Amino acid sequence: MRRLYLQLxxxxxxxxxLFAVLGIVAWRVLPHDHDEANDLDExxxxxxxxxxxxxxxxxxxxxxxxxxxxxxxxxITVFDRNRQVVARVGGEVPGPEPTWIDSRWVRHRGGPxxxxxxxxxxxxxxxxxxxxxxxxxxxxxxxGILALAVGIxxxxxxxxxxxxxxxxxxxxxxxxAGDLTTRVVVEGHDEVAELARSFNRAAERIExxxxxxRQLLANASHELRSPLARVRMAIELLxxxxxxxxxxxIEHDIAELxxxxxxxxxxxxxxxxxxxxxxxxxxxxxxxxxxxxxxxxSVSGSPAIVSGDARLLKRLVRNLLDNAQRYGAGMAIDVAxxxxxxxxxxxxxxxxxxxxxxxxxxxxxxxxxRLPGTREGDGxxxxxxxxxxxxxRHHGGExxxxxxxxxxxxxxxxxxxxxxxxxLPPLVA
Numbered sequence: 001m002r003r004l005y006l007q008l009x010x011x012x013x014x015x016x017x018l019f020a021v022l023g024i025v026a027w028r029v030l031p032h033d034h035d036e037a038n039d040l041d042e043x044x045x046x047x048x049x050x051x052x053x054x055x056x057x058x059x060x061x062x063x064x065x066x067x068x069x070x071x072x073x074x075x076i077t078v079f080d081r082n083r084q085v086v087a088r089v090g091g092e093v094p095g096p097e098p099t100w101i102d103s104r105w106v107r108h109r110g111g112p113x114x115x116x117x118x119x120x121x122x123x124x125x126x127x128x129x130x131x132x133x134x135x136x137x138x139x140x141x142x143x144g145i146l147a148l149a150v151g152i153x154x155x156x157x158x159x160x161x162x163x164x165x166x167x168x169x170x171x172x173x174x175x176x177a178g179d180l181t182t183r184v185v186v187e188g189h190d191e192v193a194e195l196a197r198s199f200n201r202a203a204e205r206i207e208x209x210x211x212x213x214r215q216l217l218a219n220a221s222h223e224l225r226s227p228l229a230r231v232r233m234a235i236e237l238l239x240x241x242x243x244x245x246x247x248x249x250i251e252h253d254i255a256e257l258x259x260x261x262x263x264x265x266x267x268x269x270x271x272x273x274x275x276x277x278x279x280x281x282x283x284x285x286x287x288x289x290x291x292x293x294x295x296x297x298s299v300s301g302s303p304a305i306v307s308g309d310a311r312l313l314k315r316l317v318r319n320l321l322d323n324a325q326r327y328g329a330g331m332a333i334d335v336a337x338x339x340x341x342x343x344x345x346x347x348x349x350x351x352x353x354x355x356x357x358x359x360x361x362x363x364x365x366x367x368x369x370r371l372p373g374t375r376e377g378d379g380x381x382x383x384x385x386x387x388x389x390x391x392x393r394h395h396g397g398e399x400x401x402x403x404x405x406x407x408x409x410x411x412x413x414x415x416x417x418x419x420x421x422x423x424l425p426p427l428v429a
Contacts, residue, residue, distance in 0.1 A: 301337030
């Protein structure tokens with residue numbers, strides 16, 4: 001946006017400079033009009049009457065020039081009809097060219113303009129003022145002051161316009177980052193103000209639609225609890241001796257549906273509450289040990305205190321362990337907790353499964369995404385890793401997937417450390 005501001009401002013100044021240059025060029029090179037030619041002819045006739053005639057001695061003409069030149073502070077030269085110098089006072093002046101047939105202003109580079117008068121007796125009188133720099137400085141100063149005035153006047157206008165666009169861009173970036181409550185202050189009544197109003201209307205509609213979708217998902221997930229509980233009760237009343245494999249299959253499906261509802265509710269709650277509600281110091285190593293005992297995973301490392309929600313962090317570790325157990329081909333799972341060089345806590349969960357292709361290592365964190373070739377009945381509903389990333393980001397951290405040396409996959413979670421003055425309470429079960 002600063003580039004746009006500079007482009008607009010420099011465009012105004014550039015147009016002004018171009019106008020000034022064209023004005024000077026036009027004044028210097030364009031031919032004078034008919035009235036100016038008549039005026040010069042009249043001046044030439046008057047000068048011819050005042051100067052000695054062509055048949056008079058050159059010394060007489062020189063004497064006249066010697067008296068006039070110093071008083072007028074002007075370089076004066078008289079040329080005969082053959083354009084040869086007859087008399088001169090002061091410095092050299094541009095001589096008449098063979099193509100000249102009338103009086104004119106002579107404008108040339110490197111000096112001020114000179115006045116060339118064709119006298120009635122075909123002699124030439126050329127006059128050039130002694131103070132060209134002051135004359136040129138006057139025009140230059142005038143255009144310079146004009147350029148400065150326009151530049152100063154254009155600055156606040158351009159800056160005000162681009163500042164409003166910058167604020168609009170910041171609000172668009174905030175909306176894209178997930179802040180659906182962001183709005184733009186409408187200033188003025190121009191196109192930029194109308195753009196701000198359009199943005200506010202769009203942001204309000206998006207916020208309503210997302211809130212409605214979240215509410216619908218939460219309500220639907222909650223309402224599924226009751227029929228699911230009734231189905232589970234009905235299954236318990238059935239005779240397990242009759243078709244036990246069907247009974248086990250139904251129980252498995254019910255457990256999977258119950259997990260889906262639980263994770264949907266948690267995902268909806270995290271989206272509805274960008275900020276953590278229950279925050280306190282938590283030992284990440286203690287949570288890892290508690291959860292790893294359930295799946296018999298090995299744990300190593302040192303205590304790492306972070307500030308966060310203990311229940312959500314337990315869910316994060318549990319989901320990573322469940323994922324490692326599901327895709328780890330029944331081999332040992334290794335969990336490590338450590339401190340990074342910047343003091344951040346690092347949790348690593350590694351398995352010895354087939355691994356994740358590099359192109360899929362970001363997509364596996366998308367909701368309901370399964371790796372190609374994974375069947376629906378292989379376990380998992382595609383929300384576990386999505387919840388891991390949600391929880392990590394709610395705590396100001398991040399999670400990434402990488403290949404493990406020797407085969408397998410490692411998930412690394414990085415969380416910011418708790419404040420130095422934080423004391424650790426007992427772990428909430």
